[in-house]
Amino acid sequence: MTNQAQALNVNITSRFWTRYLNMTVENALPYQWRALNDEVPVDVPEGAAWGENGSQFSHSLRNLRIAAGREEGVFSGQPFQDTDVSKWLEAASYALRRKNAGLNVDELEAHVNEAIELFEGAQDEDGYLDTKFELDLPAEKRFKGLRWSHELYTMGHFIEAAVAHYEVTGSKRALDIAERVANCIGHNFGDGEGQVHGPDGHPEIELALARLYEATGERRWLDLAAWFIRVRGTDPEFFDEQDAAGGPQFYTDLHMPLKYFVQDEPILDKQHAEGHAVRLLYLAAAVSKVGRLLNDQKMLDTAERLWTNIVKHRMYITGAVGSCQVGESFSFDDDLPNDLVYGETCASVAMLFYGKSLMETKPRGSVADVMEKELFNGVLSGVQLDGTRYFYVNPLEADPAASKGNPTKAHILTRRAGWFDCACCPANLGRLITSLDQYLYTVSNDGKTVYAHQFVANKTEFEDGFTIEQTQAGDEYPWSGDITFHVSNPNGLDKKVAVRIPQWSKDYTLEVNGEAVELPVVDGFVTVDASAADTEIHLVLDMSVRRVRASLRVRADIGKLAVARGPIVFCMEQVDNEGPLWLDGMSADANVSESYEPDLLDGVEVLKVKGSRLESPTDDQYRAVDAPLTEREETLTMIPYYAWCNRAEGQMQVWVRETK
Amino acid sequence: MTNQAQALNVNITSRFWTRYLNMTVENALPYQWRALNDEVPVDVPEGAAWGENGSQFSHSLRNLRIAAGREEGVFSGQPFQDTDVSKWLEAASYALRRKNAGLNVDELEAHVNEAIELFEGAQDEDGYLDTKFELDLPAEKRFKGLRWSHELYTMGHFIEAAVAHYEVTGSKRALDIAERVANCIGHNFGDGEGQVHGPDGHPEIELALARLYEATGERRWLDLAAWFIRVRGTDPEFFDEQDAAGGPQFYTDLHMPLKYFVQDEPILDKQHAEGHAVRLLYLAAAVSKVGRLLNDQKMLDTAERLWTNIVKHRMYITGAVGSCQVGESFSFDDDLPNDLVYGETCASVAMLFYGKSLMETKPRGSVADVMEKELFNGVLSGVQLDGTRYFYVNPLEADPAASKGNPTKAHILTRRAGWFDCACCPANLGRLITSLDQYLYTVSNDGKTVYAHQFVANKTEFEDGFTIEQTQAGDEYPWSGDITFHVSNPNGLDKKVAVRIPQWSKDYTLEVNGEAVELPVVDGFVTVDASAADTEIHLVLDMSVRRVRASLRVRADIGKLAVARGPIVFCMEQVDNEGPLWLDGMSADANVSESYEPDLLDGVEVLKVKGSRLESPTDDQYRAVDAPLTEREETLTMIPYYAWCNRAEGQMQVWVRETK
Known part of the structure; x- marks a missing residue:
């Protein structure tokens, strides 16, 4: 290459x-x-080396x-x-x-x-x-x-x-x-x-x-x-x-x-x-x-x-x-x-x-x-x-x-x-x-296959007259996973377009020129022939919310869940959640509702998780286990991690305590 | 004082x-x-400042x-x-x-x-x-x-x-x-x-x-x-x-x-x-x-x-x-x-x-x-x-x-x-x-009350002829909580002996001269009249194993239990447990058996906890939650914290993951 x-x-x-x-x-x-x-x-701020x-x-x-x-x-x-x-x-x-x-x-x-x-x-x-x-x-x-x-x-x-x-x-x-x-x-x-x-x-x-x-x-x-x-x-x-x-x-x-x-x-x-x-x-x-x-x-x-x-x-x-x-x-x-x-x-x-x-x-x-x-x-x-x-x-x-x-x-x-x-x-x-x-693109050595590996809407001309226009429907990527590649090959060259199927997308649908197709995923890509004058590749990725666990090798994440949707990792911030955040918890099958909020943080998807908050009947620093801890129902608000710390200063966490 | x-x-x-x-x-x-x-x-060892x-x-x-x-x-x-x-x-x-x-x-x-x-x-x-x-x-x-x-x-x-x-x-x-x-x-x-x-x-x-x-x-x-x-x-x-x-x-x-x-x-x-x-x-x-x-x-x-x-x-x-x-x-x-x-x-x-x-x-x-x-x-x-x-x-x-x-x-x-x-x-x-x-002792200002506040067997003469001998039965303290104070007051002075009731001892029995007594605990002490020539105070503390929780304020201990018995805090060491120790867990009511092992670590109480070990069906570093994690039954071995690192080098933990 x-x-x-x-x-x-x-x-x-x-x-x-x-x-x-x-x-x-x-x-x-x-x-x-x-x-x-x-x-x-x-x-x-205090603490920053300067x-x-x-x-x-x-x-x-x-x-x-x-x-x-x-x-x-x-x-x-x-x-x-x-x-x-x-x-x-x-x-x-x-x-x-x-x-x-x-x-x-x-x-x-x-x-x-x-x-x-x-x-x-x-x-x-x-x-x-x-x-x-x-x-x-x-x-x-x-x-x-x-x-x-x-x-x-x-x-x-x-x-x-x-x-x-x-x-x-x-x-x-x-x-x-x-x-x-x-x-x-x-x-x-x-x-x-x-x-x-x-x-x-x-x-x-x-x-x-x-x-x-x-x-x-x-x-x-x-x-x-x-x-x-x-x-x-x-x-x-x-x-x-x-x-x-x-x-x-x-x-x-x-x-x-x-x-x-x-x-x-x-x-x-x-x-x-x-x-x-x-x-x-x-x-x-x-x-x-x-x-x-x-x-x-x-x-x-x-x-x-x-x-x-x-x-x-x-x-x-x-x-x-x-x-x-x-x-x-x-x-x-x-x-x-x-x-x-x-x-x-x-x-x-x-x-x-x-x-x-x-x-x-x-x-x-x-x-x-x-x-x-x-x-x-x-x-x-x-x-x-x-x-x-x-x-x-x-x-x-x-x-x-x-x-x-x-x-x-x-x-x-x-x-x-x-x-x-x-x-x-x-x-x-x-x-x-x-x-x-x-x-966004990698082109094969022989110039025949264009790997369109990032879902960033763009219009691109290659030096051989070949063009790819990527458009995105709905709230657009990364919020929506509805992506179309409009490929134009006016000179009828021997060309292929390889489209990435992200590992995080459990399911996806792929249409070529309006027809559903099933293509093998090789090294994470489906490859579509693009030697015709016009080819339209329509990919719909699974953007459902994922609860993620780390390997048990990772000590820091034992007993915790992270939440992701598409390529975006989410986090909790204290400005949205009472805190201390370490008391908040969610189960692996917690109900999550999602909505795109165009006016928040320049437009982000916000998740509301039906979770809970740990409560204790006593307040001693250390005490023999007596009355059990309880979980009070609570809705956790999560925003994209990249957008944290754009509002009030407070606690933030990506990994959330997992409850039963 | x-x-x-x-x-x-x-x-x-x-x-x-x-x-x-x-x-x-x-x-x-x-x-x-x-x-x-x-x-x-x-x-x-490497890492020690020297x-x-x-x-x-x-x-x-x-x-x-x-x-x-x-x-x-x-x-x-x-x-x-x-x-x-x-x-x-x-x-x-x-x-x-x-x-x-x-x-x-x-x-x-x-x-x-x-x-x-x-x-x-x-x-x-x-x-x-x-x-x-x-x-x-x-x-x-x-x-x-x-x-x-x-x-x-x-x-x-x-x-x-x-x-x-x-x-x-x-x-x-x-x-x-x-x-x-x-x-x-x-x-x-x-x-x-x-x-x-x-x-x-x-x-x-x-x-x-x-x-x-x-x-x-x-x-x-x-x-x-x-x-x-x-x-x-x-x-x-x-x-x-x-x-x-x-x-x-x-x-x-x-x-x-x-x-x-x-x-x-x-x-x-x-x-x-x-x-x-x-x-x-x-x-x-x-x-x-x-x-x-x-x-x-x-x-x-x-x-x-x-x-x-x-x-x-x-x-x-x-x-x-x-x-x-x-x-x-x-x-x-x-x-x-x-x-x-x-x-x-x-x-x-x-x-x-x-x-x-x-x-x-x-x-x-x-x-x-x-x-x-x-x-x-x-x-x-x-x-x-x-x-x-x-x-x-x-x-x-x-x-x-x-x-x-x-x-x-x-x-x-x-x-x-x-x-x-x-x-x-x-x-x-x-x-x-x-x-x-x-x-071991604190004496009141007026010289009349002797606070015998530590359970360390000893024989002590005070300058006024007053003597206290503390003896301990069974495997002796801190392994057994059966403690006797033999008080001798040959001059018949106006004297009291105050004995500490540790906060960790939920129950205790107290006998004075062979008779069960109930005395108020004031500032953590029971005070026994000792003006007679001989007074025998027999205290039996509750040495049952305690599972301890930290306050929810302590972020580091959320979801964890510690184990203590009498004054001794216990820990797990890798030499006794397979490890990684962070996968081991125990419930708040886990069955614990205890035994004094005279030949181990110069004589220690050893706890065996019916616990479990977390297992995962997959090994990816991060993965969407699919198959649930499972808990495999495992017996956890715990030794007194003070005695850790006297055998093979390995992991150690005091706080253990709490399971349901």
Whole structure:
């Protein structure tokens, strides 16, 4: 599989996603630009990490202006502060496409150009581009403290932004800077004498170089990406040696094991998803992508193995990954505590990068199912409905009293924050949402089969004149499961359209050109011949409410039920339910009524569950069992998980106590 | 109430406690001396904090020898490393009393004298005694960095040891050193010009000075203790000002809030038990003691208020206190997570200091109940049956996979450690167990009523010729509840004996001189006239197994049952039960059979519960509810909580899933 035959022009028309796209283009990205440019006071709830140096400002555009000689001043922020601008630039570049949908992107475009100009001005003669090092450290320190320096991470994000800008606009201005960056890296890293023979502590350059290869066709970038993958974890002494040689050190308070950096063993030997979740996932996504581009079986196997481990044992029902706040990391199989979870927004975003690449290797419904789960739950939970406040951590159980009163849970914010000291998540949300069009289709190697694997209404033209229009009836997806693919094949090419049957849809009906058909589900897809001039595929998915149990391996979920409907996981919030929520319960066959409420939370399905509330006749802290506990009938209100924390602050839970 | 009419000579004869006492005297204290003297390699499991500076040795006796001029070298260890020796000295001084019970304490006595000689040699001319400062820092730094310096904490522990040594031996050698220490402190601290006007970051000196007052009758030590209590928290800037003035700083990696130091508000205004649990409890115990000695109502009210808050809302069923690893601290009301708990052994020990003092103010069964709970559960859990390995943290739920695989739970050791980098707990266990005789009786102010509030078999002579012998029938307490008090009053004094009726004993029978009597239970006690020459009080407590529920406020225990019998809380261990233990369940009326097994774990009651094990027909990580889960009959084996982790390493849980 390749993405060479990728769709030329995907126009998202989905009501649900158009709202998110337009909100991002019109509200979130302008807000983020102002934050990066120190133009807005940002509101950060107690507990949110902010202001490494006490600053209330991002300083990231200022760093670039200083490095570009446009302003006097000193560097401020994280070593990787530049990436906040790079990721914004990537997101905003994608966003320029929304001009096609009638949005005014003039101001955004001006800021895009301003950012590129600043990177251009900040770039050193040899291509080096990292304002932390340029402003704060002598040149001989470069690439000498890679445990925490984030130099390649920083440059990788610029490369990704440049590729995006080039792909959207056709302009080579940013791409030229990126190629100079890549040249600098290629010059400094490798097996040759005098070259640095080890990786950056934070993977990212691997994915970036692979994308640069795709954009430019320059094979050496692909080889360099593969080199960074192959060198990773082969020399566990590498960072220590750099320290010992007097390399610059950062975050000396943090004592993270090599596993955190995915540097404890060769990545291609790794059996489990371990360490810092975003580091592991960026790397695994690159392993998958480079493996496919090089047809390297060891890489392909590694990508499959780690994905399987995550999906089967290390992912929450919302798609959240990373069970542990310490090191923002994976922990161990089936350790999925709902109230301690990290579930970084960036990690859910990275799962989409990873899933997309696996689909390109071999399209499978199971992978697309996970991508959908992440999209509608783990990712969207990270952003307030208006796009201007963010979660870094996405819990499945939250209690403001616990977050304030028990430092072990202080990372679980119960209000989204206006910005972060380490502001990786806001722009990652931005670049995912504005590039959603790239996640809807996978085309087979021979170009004949188009896998239409996401139920996001759109109209898409492929380069061979083939078009697919996906429309949705009723309240539209994800609220209704009535989906039609109008396929047009004016040139009568030998074409097939493969439509995903989600694992969650117990039943479905499929009609082709108005006739009911029964087709085998292969790897999660039904494949419909589309060689006629027009083909209409009508799929109706089973959107009935599901009560879900976790495996008995998952200690945290024993005796609990979750509720889902279509791709959406539901939760209870205290604003709708009296609380404490842990007293509320429901049985596996509880009656549930559902209704779409267009005015609530920008339009959501709301569930009313006939449940109960636990009551006790006594109030002692501990007492010998005497009078039994009782269950009082109560109606539980549930809303989509992604929409939580958009009203009053309070308790939230996904998993609900199961009653008989 | 006072303890002036305290028992002269308490001889513990209890089979259960004699074993612990002799083990401590013959095994634990000699082992600890060797550890302090760097004579044994100590075995520390992965995860146990050890070796701040990479050392595998305590170095604490060496520090004293260096300071005393007996050895060359440099200081090593925690700033408060001396306290390991002081607390050992206190424990060993009490242990000398076991000579009366026929133990050979010659070697112990030689080490006691050696330790005193070293402290004597290490003491500065002005009375200052802290080897960290004497060896590592210039004299002008003394008392200038009290946030973390632990100087008064260190000297306080020496004072306590000296008082103990004096009380047991009558020798004033250690007491003289202690008085010089107190003089030095009195000279340096106070409201006068040039004096330091603030407290040590770690309370302890308050309790020590109050004890020094009791031992010497010197009122100024009591006043100085009261001054330290009253100054606490009145100036939240105090530590910052010392830092700003160039005072020495320690633990600069730790950024603890003032609440941690119990310095965020005046202690006498504090409404909730907050901050570092041991700091709060040492201080609260002193507030209680000094309040009683000064008859200071505000202090007495504070002591009551904080105790009530702990017992009603912040204490686990095992007596463990401190819910949070971050800051080894209390968290918030009813936040009692079983798998994240800190429950430091020292905190449970401190609860006994605190409870003893509250009893001296006003004897109440509720307080003595808590003391008993701590003794038989929270405290004893801290030590291996042979006395040579220790828990710092006492969880109510443990899983080796979680402790190794999720850093948030790394503090939950699933093997006791041979020693600690911060070795506060081993010697605290030692000094509590060897002074257990001081926790059995409280005598009323007028000397007429003796409260015999602990069921520890003993024979005790009071100074007025009055004697009480407590004997226990059957397998003896805590396994049997058949207890007899043989009271002898040869001088026919006006005397009463008050016997506690534990809150956990639903029914009991009471006979006086062979006749059944019904007496009112007042404040948890029945009071029996003992003015005759001989009075025999025969109490039979209800030792039937209790299934216990927690309040519905306690989120962590919803849907769970604990099991207790008499004062003993039970637990399940994987060595007896297949596991994972979270699949095991029991109903509130499950049949339980019990048997005393003399050869198991040095003699314990074992419970066999007719329970069940949850089974699932499928194995998906998440699945829509289809086939119901089933319960397979299973017999659960439970052992006393204190005896866990004396066999194979594995899962443990106190709270068990409740089934219908």
